[in-house]
Amino acid sequence: MRAVTGAGILFRTFVRRDLLAIFWWTIGITILYWSQAVSVDGLYSTQAEFDKAAASMENNAAFIAMAGPARALNTVGGQVAWQATAFGAVMVGLMSMFLVGRHTRVEEETGRDELVRSGAIGRHAPMTAALMVTALANAVVGLAVSASLLAYGLPAAGSWALGIGLILTGLCFTGISLVAAQLTQGARAMYGIVGAALGAAYGLRAIGDVGDNGLSWLSPIGWYQGLRAYADERWWPLVLLLGVALVTLAAAYAVFGRRDIGSGVWAARPGPARAGAGLHSDLGLAWRLHRGSLIGWTLGLFVTGLAYGTMGNDIGDLIGDSEATREVLAAGSADLVDGFYGAAGLMLALLAGGYAVSASLRARGEEDSGRVEPLLSTALPRVRWFLGHTLIAVLGSVAVLLASAVGLGTGYAMTTGEWDSFGRLMMAPVSAGAGVMVLVGLAVLLTGFVPRLASAAWLGLAFCVVVMMFGPLLKFPDWLIDVSPFSHLALVPAESFAAGPYLVVLAVSVALGAVGVLGLRRRDMH
Amino acid sequence: MTGMSDVIEISGLVKKFGATTALDHLDLSVATGEVHGFLGPNGAGKSTTIRVLLGLLRPDEGTTRLLGGDPWRDAAQLHRRLAYVPGDVNLWPNLSGGEVIDLLGRLRGGLDEKRRADLLDRFELDPTKKGRTYSKGNRQKVALVAALSSDVELLVLDEPTSGLDPIMESVFQSCIDEFRTDGRSVLLSSHILAEVERLCDRVSIIRSGRTVETGTLADLRHLTRTAVSAQLASDPIGLDQLTGLHGLVVEGKRVEFEIDTAQLGAAVARLGDFGILTLTSQPPTLEELFLRHYGDEVEPQPEAER
Numbered sequence: 131m132r133a134v135t136g137a138g139i140l141f142r143t144f145v146r147r148d149l150l151a152i153f154w155w156t157i158g159i160t161i162l163y164w165s166q167a168v169s170v171d172g173l174y175s176t177q178a179e180f181d182k183a184a185a186s187m188e189n190n191a192a193f194i195a196m197a198g199p200a201r202a203l204n205t206v207g208g209q210v211a212w213q214a215t216a217f218g219a220v221m222v223g224l225m226s227m228f229l230v231g232r233h234t235r236v237e238e239e240t241g242r243d244e245l246v247r248s249g250a251i252g253r254h255a256p257m258t259a260a261l262m263v264t265a266l267a268n269a270v271v272g273l274a275v276s277a278s279l280l281a282y283g284l285p286a287a288g289s290w291a292l293g294i295g296l297i298l299t300g301l302c303f304t305g306i307s308l309v310a311a312q313l314t315q316g317a318r319a320m321y322g323i324v325g326a327a328l329g330a331a332y333g334l335r336a337i338g339d340v341g342d343n344g345l346s347w348l349s350p351i352g353w354y355q356g357l358r359a360y361a362d363e364r365w366w367p368l369v370l371l372l373g374v375a376l377v378t379l380a381a382a383y384a385v386f387g388r389r390d391i392g393s394g395v396w397a398a399r400p401g402p403a404r405a406g407a408g409l410h411s412d413l414g415l416a417w418r419l420h421r422g423s424l425i426g427w428t429l430g431l432f433v434t435g436l437a438y439g440t441m442g443n444d445i446g447d448l449i450g451d452s453e454a455t456r457e458v459l460a461a462g463s464a465d466l467v468d469g470f471y472g473a474a475g476l477m478l479a480l481l482a483g484g485y486a487v488s489a490s491l492r493a494r495g496e497e498d499s500g501r502v503e504p505l506l507s508t509a510l511p512r513v514r515w516f517l518g519h520t521l522i523a524v525l526g527s528v529a530v531l532l533a534s535a536v537g538l539g540t541g542y543a544m545t546t547g548e549w550d551s552f553g554r555l556m557m558a559p560v561s562a563g564a565g566v567m568v569l570v571g572l573a574v575l576l577t578g579f580v581p582r583l584a585s586a587a588w589l590g591l592a593f594c595v596v597v598m599m600f601g602p603l604l605k606f607p608d609w610l611i612d613v614s615p616f617s618h619l620a621l622v623p624a625e626s627f628a629a630g631p632y633l634v635v636l637a638v639s640v641a642l643g644a645v646g647v648l649g650l651r652r653r654d655m656h
Numbered sequence: 657m658t659g660m661s662d663v664i665e666i667s668g669l670v671k672k673f674g675a676t677t678a679l680d681h682l683d684l685s686v687a688t689g690e691v692h693g694f695l696g697p698n699g700a701g702k703s704t705t706i707r708v709l710l711g712l713l714r715p716d717e718g719t720t721r722l723l724g725g726d727p728w729r730d731a732a733q734l735h736r737r738l739a740y741v742p743g744d745v746n747l748w749p750n751l752s753g754g755e756v757i758d759l760l761g762r763l764r765g766g767l768d769e770k771r772r773a774d775l776l777d778r779f780e781l782d783p784t785k786k787g788r789t790y791s792k793g794n795r796q797k798v799a800l801v802a803a804l805s806s807d808v809e810l811l812v813l814d815e816p817t818s819g820l821d822p823i824m825e826s827v828f829q830s831c832i833d834e835f836r837t838d839g840r841s842v843l844l845s846s847h848i849l850a851e852v853e854r855l856c857d858r859v860s861i862i863r864s865g866r867t868v869e870t871g872t873l874a875d876l877r878h879l880t881r882t883a884v885s886a887q888l889a890s891d892p893i894g895l896d897q898l899t900g901l902h903g904l905v906v907e908g909k910r911v912e913f914e915i916d917t918a919q920l921g922a923a924v925a926r927l928g929d930f931g932i933l934t935l936t937s938q939p940p941t942l943e944e945l946f947l948r949h950y951g952d953e954v955e956p957q958p959e960a961e962r
Contacts, residue, residue, distance in 0.1 A: 239788065316788060318749075400784035401752025409751075409759050419748065500746040504799065507710050507740035507812075508763035511732040655712040 135252035140259035144233055145266065152267045155225045156274050162221065163214045163292065164278040170209040180204050187212075192440035192545060195336040198355045199346070207284045207360030211292060215359070216335070218292075219351040220328055222271060222300035226264050227324040230307035233260035235317040238392050247391065257386055261308065261379065268300030288360030295354045298371035302350045303328065305378025312385040315394040350374060412510050416518040419496070420489060424526045427485040428533040434481060435534035438474040439541020439555065445470045465624070471538070472621030475558025476598060478534040479566055479616065482559070483591045485530045486566045489523035490573030494584040497655060506655060516577075516650055520643065523570055531563040554623050561622040564635040565594065565615035571642030578649025581656065615639075661724070662687050663810050663841045664709065668718035671704055671865075678704045680865035681718065686843050691836055693852040693859035694845040697950045701865040702845045703743070706814050709843075710740060723810060736765045739803035743815035743845075745795040747787030753798040754783030760802040772805040778827050793819035804831055811835065811842045817851065829854060849942040861949045868949055873942075880945055881914040883938040884923065889931025898923050909933075 174180035184203035187193050194200055198216050202208030234257060237243040246256060276293025280286060303324065310323040331349040338346030339355075346352030356367040389395055408414045445467050493516050496502050506512050538559060539552040573587035580586075597606065597614040611617050615638065618631045664686035671679040679701045686692040696702050707713045709722055711731030720727055725734045747756055761767030776783055781797045790798065796819045803811060817828050825848070832842060832855055846852050852859060853873060861869040861876075869876060881902060888909045896904055900916030901923070909930075915923045920937065927935070940948075 316749075316786075398786065398789055400782075401750075401755065401786050403752065403754040403783040405755040405758030405762070409755055410762055412763060415748075415759060418751070500742070500744060501748060503707075503710075503712065503742055504740065504745070504760060504802075505763065506712060506731070507735055507738070508760055509732050509736045509765055510763045652714070654714055655707075 133252040133254040134258045135255060136250060137252065137255040137258040137262070140246070140251070140255055141262045144259055144263040148229060148232075148263055148267070151229070152270060155221070155267065156271050159218055159221050159225075159271050159296075160274045160278050162218055163210060163275045164282060166210040166213045167206055167279065167282050167284060170213075171206050177204070184208075186444050190440070190442075190444065190545075191340050192437075192541070195340050196437055196440075198335065198351075199339045201358060201361035205360060207279075207288045210279065210284065211288065211355075211359040211361070215292065215295075215355050216332065216351055218275070218296055219299045219354050220332060222268060222296055223303035223324070223328045223331075225267060225271070226300050226304040227307045227321060227328075229264040229267055230260055230304060230311060231317050231320055231324075233263065234308070234311040235314070235320045239315075239317055243391065254383065254386070257308065257383070261304065264304045264307075265301060268297045268304065271300065272297030285360060287363050291357045291359040291363045291365070295357045295359070295368065295371070298368055298375060299350055299354045301375040302371050302378070305375045305382065308382035309378050309385065312382055312389060313395045315392075315396075315398040319394075412505065412515050413518045413521070415505075416522050420492060420519075420522045420526060423488065424485075424522075424529065427482075427526075427530050431478060431481055431485075431530050431534035432537040435478055435537025435539075435559065436541040437537075438471070438478070439538040439543075440545045441470075442542060442545035443467055468624040469621075471542075471555060471558050472624035474538065475535075475560075476562045476616060476621060478538065478559040479531065479562035480591070480595055480598065482527060482530045482534060482563065483566045483569045483594065486523060486527040486569045487573055487587045487591050489526050490520065490570045491577070491584055491587060492523070493519035494573075494577045494581055497581065502655060512655065513647060513651055516647065520570070520574055520647075523573075524567065527566050527570060528563075531559050531566060535559045557622040557627060561627050561632070562616055562619050564619055564632050564639070567636055567639035568615040568642065569594075571639035571646070574643040574646035575649070576646070578646035578653070581653070662721075663723055664692075664843060665721040666705070666709075666718065669705070669708065669715055669720055670717035671701075671708060671713060672716050678865055679708070679715075682862060682865055683867045683870075684860050684862075685870075686841055687858075688841055689836070689839045690857040691832060691842040691844060691855050693856035694843055694862070695847075695852065695859055695946065695949075696862040700862045702862065703814055704865075705862070706740075706812055706843070706845065709812060710735075737808055738810040738812055739764065739806050739808045740812045741796070741799045741803045741814065741816040743818060745792075745799045747790065747795055747798060749786065749788035751787050752784050753781060753787070753790060753794070756787065756798055757783065757802040757805070761806050764806045764808070766807070767802075767805045768807055772801065775801045775805050775831070778831070779824060791819070793821065793824065796820060797824070800828065800831075804835065809840050811840070811844075813842065814845045815847060816844075817846070817848060825851065849946065853942055861946070863949065876945055877940060878917050880917055880940045880948060882917045882920050882940065883912075883914050884920075884927075884936070885912040886910070886927050886935045887933040888927065889933055892927070892930045895926065898926060 174183060181204045187203050188200040196216070197212050200212060203212060237246070237256065243256060272293040275296055276289050279289035279292060306327050307320070307324050310320045310327075313323065314320050331351045334349040335346040335352040335355065338344060338349070338352060346356070350371060353367040353370045356364070358364055385395060409418065496519075502515070505515060535556040535558070539556040542555045543549045543552045569587065569591055572590045573584065576584040576587055594614045594616050597611055598616060600606075601611045601614075601617075615635045618635060620626060620628045620631070662685045664684060666682060666684040669679050669682040670677065682701065682705060684694070684705065694702055694705070704713065708715050708720060709727050711727045711734075714728055723734050723737050727734060747753070751759070757772065758767070761772070779797045779801060781794060781801060785794070787795070796816060800816060803813075811832075817825050820828060829851065832844075836842065842855075844852070844856060856873070858870065858872050859876065860867055869879070888911065891909060892906060892911055895901070895906070895911065895913070898915065898919065899922070900919035902914040904913040905911065911927075917939070924935070924937075
């Protein structure tokens with residue numbers, strides 16, 4: 131027991147640090163499950179309608195690749211299990227990865243671990259406390275999911291299967307994360323390994339579920355879905371999940387016992403001794419700093435666009451005959467499919483807005499972390515430094531938008547075979563995309579004048595999302611809705627593209643940005 | 657200081673952050689060719705002054721000239737001629753030290769390849785490690801190598817050696833010696849008094865955003881007290897009449913006191929009247945010198961380092 135002396139104290143400290151994070155993960159993942167029940171229930175007025183939608187879904191390979199094996203899709207429970215489990219498993223995987231990383235690799239990297247270890251702390255105590263807090267988080271999430279589904283009135287066995295399965299899936303990825311934490315020296319590399327494991331688990335089950343070839347049985351997510359919640363449950367896959375969790379945990383402890391604190395099993399890879407041609411200028415440096423996140427967002431939005439696109443023309447069947455839903459989706463358009471893709475384009479543009487804000491705030495982040503001072507003490511003028519970051523944020527936003535547009539068009543054309551619709555679909559996110567530039571302009575303006583509050587640019591994005599989702603529903607006054615730039619842009623293909631408002635919105639973005647740069651020229655750098 | 661024009665001329669500099677006054681009519685001049693020590697307690701405004709000099713902060717009042725130009729308006733052009741090492745070096749976690757050295761050199765307008773290689777060798781710095789894996793001392797070495805391998809007229813150093821070991825400290829000192837022999841100038845903010853004593857031609861001491869003392873170390877010593885103790889042949893009378901006398905203790909024929917260094921000659925002459933058997937006089941150590949200036953005599957002001 132001496133090896134874990136002090137684990138209790140550390141555990142309590144970790145819980146205090148993580149309380150808010152665990153709370154939000156729980157809320158988010160529970161809503162993911164519970165909202166599926168709410169949104170499916172009442173969508174179809176008759177069971178016949180529901181059966182028809184289910185049949186359409188069962189035959190859509192793209193859906194199956196994204197979500198999982200189709201079982202009992204003509205029941206609310208079956209729909210919840212189908213639509214939520216794959217993403218739910220990925221979410222608990224990410225949560226476990228971040229919690230483990232935060233209390234192991236990050237602590238070692240920052241040197242805090244050393245400080246802790248100088249106390250009366252057993253060798254295995256920090257790792258054990260990290261395991262305990264992650265297990266606790268998974269238990270809370272799983273129980274909350276079960277409780278929410280039970281409270282909704284879904285069958286007990288299926289609800290428990292989804293919750294307990296989720297806990298064990300989380301523990302599986304906790305074990306994998308702890309092993310990864312022993313391998314590398316840096317937290318980022320560890321996240322890379324776990325992210326790859328998550329991607330592989332998701333990909334294997336996607337191929338397995340579509341091809342029905344057993345590959346899903348190589349994936350923890352496949353085991354979780356193998357519980358067959360709400361469709362004649364079977365419980366033995368839980369043993370597989372538990373087994374992998376225990377084996378990986380044992381491996382992590384064994385490896386930890388053999389390595390030095392502060393280093394990984396794999397030695398840190400040395401970098402180049404000289405700067406390459408890419409680092410010749412401030413723009414080269416900015417590109418290097420933005421590159422990773424831009425690639426990630428571009429791929430992410432391409433896949434999201436693809437996912438929307440693969441729904442093809444089945445929208446009518448999928449959303450059933452509920453008048454209210456049709457009205458909201460059609461957004462005044464006579465054609466339901468066009469209305470849906472207009473809304474999807476707006477959604478994709480708002481997601482791209484997430485990239486735009488984070489990329490535009492990067493310069494401020496560099497300033498805040500003190501890395502700008504050495505740069506600006508060279509012959510690099512501050513405005514040029516700042517415009518470099520902003521240029522990448524603007525072009526990056528365009529790239530992310532275009533990726534989502536190409537994804538949407540490709541998905542639609544592949545599913546329906548209507549390749550001549552490719553361009554029409556592509557215009558959906560592009561038309562709404564001008565609003566993204568206003569978000570860039572807002573971030574630049576804030577960075578120029580109130581740098582300490584620059585992250586308030588996220589509130590701008592949140593406002594646009596709220597207006598889009600709830601504006602008409604909650605009957606916001608017109609002037610408030612008009613504040614969101616997205617309200618002025620045509621929802622292609624439901625509406626035809628309008629160049630006038632598009633150019634005005636772009637002009638507003640440029641104006642905001644220009645004023646922001648003037649502010650940056652005059653202010654103190656910190 | 658006589659000679660050529662000053663590389664740094666600051667007079668009456670005021671910088672406020674909201675309600676706090678970080679710099680309160682500060683004066684500083686660094687002559688061409690000198691190593692100028694910049695001293696003061698934490699929060700006195702040293703880093704703020706340096707940030708104004710680098711054009712990162714905009715002065716509220718006063719005149720600031722750097723290499724003959726305006727540090728705010730002409731920042732980029734002036735920076736080709738100077739190099740800066742911050743006290744707290746933050747590196748990009750994914751860039752290797754070698755990449756950072758090259759990048760900063762290129763942004764300054766090029767670096768001397770031979771000197772770069774030589775400095776890496778002397779500082780025993782591995783340029784292939786990534787930013788996040790360097791210790792504090794090694795991050796400082798990255799910034800030092802980048803600064804010293806570029807061809808500049810002025811070095812601005814903000815506590816550049818706080819993380820270096822004594823061997824590296826001496827490497828740093830010999831690098832500064834080589835740098836100054838070409839008639840180039842250094843502004844060195846430091847808390848390491850041995851380093852200041854060894855390197856600096858002149859020092860300026862600031863407190864609460866104001867310059868309280870400027871001069872050579874000899875000048876400054878002159879302004880302080882020397883401790884004297886003596887065994888005399890006869891009982892001393894009237895020693896308390898000496899000007900600049902402090903803490904006089906008379907025990908029979910033995911006396912101890914402190915005397916303003918400027919008055920030391922007069923005091924010794926007076927002691928001579930009573931016949932000196934033994935005499936020890938101790939000049940103030942550098943520590944005492946600074947403690948006197950860092951002490952609480954001036955009205956304390958709110959801290960404002962940034």
